[in-house]
Amino acid sequence: xxxxxxxxxxxxxxxxxxxxxxxxxxxxxxxxxxxxxxxxxxxxxxxxxxxxxxxxxxxxxxxxxxxxxxxxxxxxxxxxxxxxxxxxxxxxxxxxxxxxxxxxxxxxxxxxxxxxxxxxxxxxxxxxxxxxxxxxxxxxxxxxxxxxxxxxxxxx
Amino acid sequence: xxxxxxxxxxxxxxxxxxxxxxxxxxxxxxxxxxxxxxxxxxxxxxxxxxxxxxxxxxxxxxxxxxxxxxxxxxxxxxxxxxxxxxxxxxxxxxxxxxxxxxxxxxxxxxxxxxxxxxxxxxxxxxxxxxxxxxxxxxxxxxxxxxxxxxxxxxxxxxxxxxxxx
Numbered sequence: 001x002x003x004x005x006x007x008x009x010x011x012x013x014x015x016x017x018x019x020x021x022x023x024x025x026x027x028x029x030x031x032x033x034x035x036x037x038x039x040x041x042x043x044x045x046x047x048x049x050x051x052x053x054x055x056x057x058x059x060x061x062x063x064x065x066x067x068x069x070x071x072x073x074x075x076x077x078x079x080x081x082x083x084x085x086x087x088x089x090x091x092x093x094x095x096x097x098x099x100x101x102x103x104x105x106x107x108x109x110x111x112x113x114x115x116x117x118x119x120x121x122x123x124x125x126x127x128x129x130x131x132x133x134x135x136x137x138x139x140x141x142x143x144x145x146x147x148x149x150x151x152x153x154x155x156x
Numbered sequence: 157x158x159x160x161x162x163x164x165x166x167x168x169x170x171x172x173x174x175x176x177x178x179x180x181x182x183x184x185x186x187x188x189x190x191x192x193x194x195x196x197x198x199x200x201x202x203x204x205x206x207x208x209x210x211x212x213x214x215x216x217x218x219x220x221x222x223x224x225x226x227x228x229x230x231x232x233x234x235x236x237x238x239x240x241x242x243x244x245x246x247x248x249x250x251x252x253x254x255x256x257x258x259x260x261x262x263x264x265x266x267x268x269x270x271x272x273x274x275x276x277x278x279x280x281x282x283x284x285x286x287x288x289x290x291x292x293x294x295x296x297x298x299x300x301x302x303x304x305x306x307x308x309x310x311x312x313x314x315x316x317x318x319x320x321x
Contacts (some may be wrong), residue, residue, distance in 0.1 A: 010219070024202075027195045030177055047175050050212070054172070061213040063173035065200060066166055070206045071158050077255065077267075095306040103305035106226065108297070110262070113226070114306070139256045140266075144254035146237060148244030148252035 010058065013041070017049055018059070068117075075101070075117055076124045077142045079110040080135070087111070093134050099127040110140070161187075162206075165197055168308060173210070221271045225278040226299040227285060228264035230257075232292040236266055239289055243268050246288075248281050275300065 010018070015038060025031045030051075033043040053059045069075065082090045087105075094100055094114060103114035118124040121143075128139040158166070164187050170202035174182040180198075201207040217224075231239055236254055243266065244252035251269040268285060272278040282298055 018212055018214055022214075023209070023211060025173070025210040027180070027199050027210070029181070029191065031179065032175075032177060043177060047177075050175055053212075054175075057215050057218050059212050060215040061172055062175070062211070063208045064169050064201070065208040065213065066170060066201075067205055067208050070204070071162070071166065079262075081261075091305045100306055102307050105303040105305055106299040106301050106303045108299045112305070113299070117241075136159070140262060142255040142258070142262075144255055145251040145253040146240065148240040150252070 013045075014049055014053060014058070017041075017046065018053075021050075021062070065072045072119060073117060074119065074121055074124050075115055075144075076121075076128075077113065077115055077144070078128060079114075079133075079142065080131075080137050081110050082112050082137060084134075090135050090137065094131055097127055097131065099123070120131045161189075162201070165194065165201075194257065195197065198261055213291050216271055220273050222233045223272045223275045223278045224301050225275070225282065226301070227270075227278075227282050228299065229266040229268070229285070229289060229293055230263045230295040231266045231289060232294070235292040239292055241268055242288055246281075246284070249285075263282050264297065270298075271287045299316070 014016050017035075020035060020039060026034045028034050028045070032046045036043045036046040039046075050059070050062055054062060080090070080094075091103065091105075091112065094112065095103055097116075099116045099118050101115045101117040103112065105111060116124045116127050118127060124143075125141070128141055131137075132139050165183070168183050168186055170204040175177045176182050178191060180194045184194045187194070198207060198210065202209070240252060240254055242247060246268075248271055249268045250271065251267070253267045254265055255267055257263055259263050270278050270281050270285070272281060278298065278300075282296070286293060286296065
């Protein structure tokens, strides 16, 4: 991945808090105080640690994780085989579409992989057609047919 | 489908829950309802699967899992669903999906994102998947990410959320 990635060490309390908050934050009036009590911490400390971990990028988010597809969103993985000498220019053309949520360069003949986030299948295929028109390259769409798992729980 | 209130609630919380002592009250104040209404609706959304969970999303890159390989497998169509469940249940796999092949360019129908501290670890874990798939697997590949070209996060699209994001 990007060379700028800095690996951070967590202290035991941060690790404990992350493990606890992989699960559900209580739907109570004062959820941070309730979690703090469970873990033998103070509410202030839980809030401060969450703030720090978000600011440092140890946590990328904190809150409800919506399964947006259930709300009518469509996410389609797509890939292209982009000639090396055009790679940056094509990346710019693809990224210019607001529908493109993620775009990764991968080490493969299919070297560009992106996700189209749309509100309907029609909008997703229209975005694919537009990318083909702008770049002159074929877009291979790999819509998910079945989802087996989407939650990563690596040991921390 | 989503009610107008659902859309407002998603728009108000998809960037994160406020880190204040009474976060649901804070969201409610923003939407002109009580904290109890917010909590009840979130509870309903959890039940319906619209909310997967409420909690922390660690950034695994920052925690040292810097190698990320998209492993792709050509698996017997008759067995792919049963095997996909098993692959998805592995702790180091996220985003495990069955997807269509694009023959002849792309023979793979099972995608499993594998995370590790380095490529050797990703490869060991891919081997574990290979053993699990055994004879049902006719071929595989690992696509390492080299560069993030764009990352905006998966948000409810504007037209669906009625808000920016």
